[in-house]
Amino acid sequence: NAGVTQTPKFRILKIGQSMTLQCTQDMNHNYMYWYRQDPGMGLKLIYYSVGAGITDKGEVPNGYNVSRSTTEDFPLRLELAAPSQTSVYFCASRPQGENQPQHFGDGTRLSIL
């Protein structure tokens, strides 16, 4: 049971480039989340999904896009990378039920130069 898998683990981008951060989970969880973690700022929610075909904005969605075509996958897209998007990105999932804890991937460290 792999849990939540994020790829890549590290990436350096140039300003203006685009890329997709991949997230997949094998626990059949309906709910999936993307967070960014900046020093001293805690985890900020970018986008989330309550099921395949449904996505919603979180607290800091600008500059990002997501899709949820399957239960397993929840990719995060950066269209025009900016230095402000340098961060560590975490994907998480949880099963149905508001009292369920979230399960996190190992993160993707992204630097934009």
Add this chain to the structure above:
Amino acid sequence: ILNVEQSPQSLHVQEGDSTNFTCSFPSSNFYALHWYRWETAKSPEALFVMTLNGDEKKKGQISATLNTKEGYSYLYIKGSQPEDSATYLCAFNSGYSTLTFGKGTMLLVSP
């Protein structure tokens, strides 16, 4: 934007010391309060999910209490060990599918 505050920001104790941290959250629209343990270079792992006022949960030497009326939760570690060194996050759930995280308390336990 919901305000979830954690204190202290960081803490350095000696092995064997007992310690506690605080998480403050809105006392209205409460659904659940989560605690996570986040070791360096790893991902956050769930410790507790607390839902009832007065709730107390325990896992080994770590325990947590909840006061929803006044909007706070305490996390206690009895007899800290170096392997307890981590950042401890709390997160507030108002029942709308998402969590609002505090900035965490970074604990360092020296041998």
